[in-house]
Amino acid sequence: MSMATASASLTAPLLHQPNHTRFSTSLRHARKLKFNLSRNSPLRQSCTFPPISPPATTKSRGFYISASASRAYVTGPPIVSEPDPRVDDSEHDTQKAEPPDLITRRLLWSLLVRHKLRIGLSVLALIGCTTCTLSMPIFSGRFFEVLIGARPEPLWKLLSVQGLLYSLEPIFTVIFVVNMNTTWEKVMATLRAQIFRRVLIQKADFFDRYKVGELSGLLTSDLGSLKNVVSCWDNMHTVYSISPTCPNSGRVDAFSIYKRSTVPVFKAHGLAQASMSDCVTETFSAIRTVRSFGGEKRQMSVFGSQVLAYQKSGIKLGTFKSINESLTRIAVYVSLLALYCLGGSKVKAGELSVGTVASFIGYTFTLTFAVQGLVNTFGDLRGTFAAVERINSVISGAEIDEALAYGLEKEIQKKEVNDENIKLFISNGAFEQNKKLNSRYMSALESASNVGRLAWSGDVCLEDVHFAYPLRPDVEILSGLNLTLKCGTVTALVGSSGAGKSTIVQLLARFYEPTSGRITVAGEDVRTFDKSEWARVVSIVNQEPVLFSVSVGENIAYGLPDDDVSKDDIIKAAKAANAHEFIVSLPQGYDTLVGERGGLLSGGQRQRIAIARALLKNAPILILDEATSALDAVSERLVQDALNHLMKGRTTLVIAHRLSTVQNAHQIALCSDGQIAELGTHFELLERKGQYAALVGTQRLAFE
Ligand SMILES: Nc1ncnc2c1ncn2[C@@H]1O[C@H](COP(=O)(O)OP(=O)(O)O)[C@@H](O)[C@H]1O
Ligand SMILES: [Mg+2]
Incomplete structure (x- = not known):
């Protein structure tokens, strides 16, 4: 079944259905998710470089985090709470146009827009792919009608159309998947570079606060899970594009089930993974100390406990996934059964043709795959949002070292950027933000050249x-x-x-x-x-x-x-x-x-x-x-x-x-x-x- 699910998630067609209600529902949903993210990223940035700032302002610098702060599953020393400087700093705040989150929808959008040709091609392929998939049940229905003689059409003609559909669909799928994947990898590379750079210019206390393993986790596993967005997008549209054609199939509200049940499970799983990678980094970077104290057994025990915790959360997650998967399947089978009963009686009564019922049955199967793929990837998507939340809560709220950021930027701008590797770090939206942020320095630091x-x-x-x-x-x-x-x-x-x-x-x-x-x-x-x-x-x-x-x-x-x-x-x-x-x-x-x-x-x-x-x-x-x-x-x-x-x-x-x-x-x-x-x-x-x-x-x- 996993094969079928996998292939469904790959080939599941997305249709730009002219049904705006459906489309906006998913959009609204996405918006809601995003909103949650922003709300959960309470860390905000205070930017108080003033090269020679009065001590009072300097004192109020630092992290600030509201009481309701959710730090995702970041471990590390507790954040020092300071009186909320927003109260006494409100007038500054208006001019401090500081982005609350590092990974925002706008940033993702601006990164995606740069690959609009590829995305356009993907969308075309997707439309082709979806058209094929949606046409298949229609022709299957006709096939049965031809077989029972209810349709005067030569069989070879029908079969050749079907053959064409079956060969076109995989081609469209490949075009879609390859292009989306390439786009996404490019976006991810830029994001990684962006986050790396942002971590690099944090104030020193940031590094006192977070462990190396945690930071490397941000750039590897956490960010990696962002990729799920693509496949989820894929499946989500499939369901919404097919579901109106199958009014009887009883759409499952996978969203609400998932939202409630899996978020904590995903967070726990992410936390377990983070502490596991943390333990690896810590152990091997201090291997000499471990050796000299004969600490291997202890490290093994620490790592073992983390592996077990990861295993436990993994099993729990798997169970959740499979239960949700079965639930959706049950829902689909029930609707299939209803379709057999209702459709059968209508055909018997002569109100419906056999071909129509066969088409509907075909749609229901397509829907099964799509819903299943959706359930799986939607689950993964929750993990993705947990990851985005985590990245944002670690990085966006932390104060960057503006004097360093400024120098670095100037340095990068000064040099002819021939280096492809460095280009990755500067060609994105956040760079513009930094430029704005640093403009205050430019005037203040003019005298600095003779240091x-x-x-x-x-x-x-x-x-x-x-x-x-x-x-x-x-x-x-x-x-x-x-x-x-x-x-x-x-x-x-x-x-x-x-x-x-x-x-x-x-x-x-x-x-x-x-x-x-x-x-x-x-x-x-x-x-x-x-x-x-x-x-x-x-x-x-x-x-x-x-x-x-x-x-x-x-x-x-x-x-x-x-x-x-x-x-x-x-x-x-x-x-x-x-x-x-x-x-x-x-x-x-x-x-x-x-x-x-x-x-x-x-x-x-x-x-x-x-x-x-x-x-x-x-x-x-x-x-x-x-x-x-x-x-x-x-x-x-x-x-x-x-x-x-x-x-x-x-x-x-x-x-x-x-x-x-x-x-x-x-x-x-x-x-x-x-x-x-x-x-x-x-x-x-x-x-x-x-x-x-x-x-x-x-x-x-x-x-x-
Ligand atoms: N990154 C840090 N965060 C918080 N406290 C620190 C940090 N580094 C050092 N300290 C504390 O500052 C004090 C002075 O440390 P240090 O300047 O390293 O002393 P030393 O004179 O031995 O070089 C010590 O009490 C130490 O615990
Ligand atoms: Mg010392």
């Missing part, structure tokens, strides 16, 4: 910086911190673990923005620069440098991701980073693949590649966050050597665990209680006999 010059010549100052992470707004990490990084000199930042040193790095890198206060370079607020320009002037080397799973050479070249870096430059950078020797001893030299996150290299090797990458980038501001902390003595010496090379002439901030490595800095700042508690050279601070002196003392003790 490189300023960074090479001016001091970097943190002025009265207050900061709390968006996910924990009550915990102030920095409270009125002041610090000047003098141009071309080395500033060391020390302090106990958790004092907020890495937080300062994140602010300097502009992953997050200060809650209040500002960061300036040569007196200019950094918020007047767009983020991609800012990214070019700051190099960060972390404790655990992350390499991409490409070759060593490509990893170094990532320092200048948009340029064609010559092999010579890569080698020069590698030599300065003390990395050249070990690289040439690798099996394929610079072409050796480094494995996921650089797993095929040692920590010291990874670090030196990261330094080579930073050298190649040649940024005026350099931040070393515990860059040598994870290394053994030999690697540390090699890396330190490379770092000394890298620091030359740059405004450098060094965070180091071992105080011995920061002694030579031009100034040392001690971070404590969210502020700089002590500032001076090593000897000045020792003389002060304050916290720094105490820290040095404890480390000496530890080494003795």
Whole structure:
């Protein structure tokens, strides 16, 4: 039966029935569904870039979500509830023409319109296909009439017409399916690109909030289910086009049955799938940690429980589907039986011809297939809407990092877009929206072009910086911190673990923005620069440098991701980073693949590649966050050597665990209680006999 169902859903004809009531019913239904979606996407976007916005507005930034918020089945830390800024922000709201949803009907429509030729062809094929399918029962009826001699028509003529119908129908079907499928795949590609891009420009706290597995699920399985729209459209029209021709067949209200029964089941199934893929991502991206703790059994148990949950929801879903399928079949059989009784008696009474009854029986079978296909795909469609809801609730409501979005857009526009791959990201409706959104920056950021010059010549100052992470707004990490990084000199930042040193790095890198206060370079607020320009002037080397799973050479070249870096430059950078020797001893030299996150290299090797990458980038501001902390003595010496090379002439901030490595800095700042508690050279601070002196003392003790 599944074969029949499948073929029915493939060949089921759609007819542009001139019956407007029917058509509008399905439209109305679609509208209702969409409306539900929008209502369920309560996350709205506040766009408050103002490059130099007053602290009050900055404070009211963030996610906001109404009490009735449905987050679909997104897992993750609870959303921080803030007083609804719409209340005090209402006048801003009118000018903030922010789309509530990422995937809207309008966007889908605009994407589809671009393939109007294909769609037109599909519609023609569909009309042909439907005409064939609807004519078949008529000719079957005539066939019986010819057989019993009630119709004076040569049999061969009838058979040849039928043969023609049977051969045309599959041809039309192929044309329809191929074209619709191609259209849909193209639309999906654009949507995927759009969502990927949108995720890429989210503020940093978005990534604190959602897990990687969840985000990858959005782009793969969730979006994949959107495809069901096509087949459902197909079947829905079939039923509506056939049903008026069979008044007795008792149309089944599949919609209402499905709406009530399957949505929660689909959501549960989607949730189960999401957590399953999440577990896979988490386990394998942390495989070394799993190994080192012997956590395989635990991971297996976690994954097992998720697989079982998925299995359970899958079975439940299957049961729901089959029950609904049987119900529709029963309905069709009942109407078939009624047709036999009624039609039989009418034929007996001479009121109806045998051919007409045979045609009706044929229609009823066609309807059976169509309804069945509809029931199945409509079920899938519920899953699709759950997915759209999920995508919208995750992405549309989240605040994009406008300074980043602007930079990216400008970047894309500036370059000649020859790259087909990038074209995918810009040629769609949402891009226009972004352009509108960013227009406010354009004027504000005009002075930004000289950021490189300023960074090479001016001091970097943190002025009265207050900061709390968006996910924990009550915990102030920095409270009125002041610090000047003098141009071309080395500033060391020390302090106990958790004092907020890495937080300062994140602010300097502009992953997050200060809650209040500002960061300036040569007196200019950094918020007047767009983020991609800012990214070019700051190099960060972390404790655990992350390499991409490409070759060593490509990893170094990532320092200048948009340029064609010559092999010579890569080698020069590698030599300065003390990395050249070990690289040439690798099996394929610079072409050796480094494995996921650089797993095929040692920590010291990874670090030196990261330094080579930073050298190649040649940024005026350099931040070393515990860059040598994870290394053994030999690697540390090699890396330190490379770092000394890298620091030359740059405004450098060094965070180091071992105080011995920061002694030579031009100034040392001690971070404590969210502020700089002590500032001076090593000897000045020792003389002060304050916290720094105490820290040095404890480390000496530890080494003795
Ligand atoms: N993404 C984050 N979200 C919320 N809190 C964070 C985040 N990152 C760090 N914190 C918190 O901020 C505080 C300072 O952390 P950090 O700046 O990393 O300290 P350290 O001085 O050791 O580098 C810690 O209490 C930490 O728990
Ligand atoms: Mg840290």
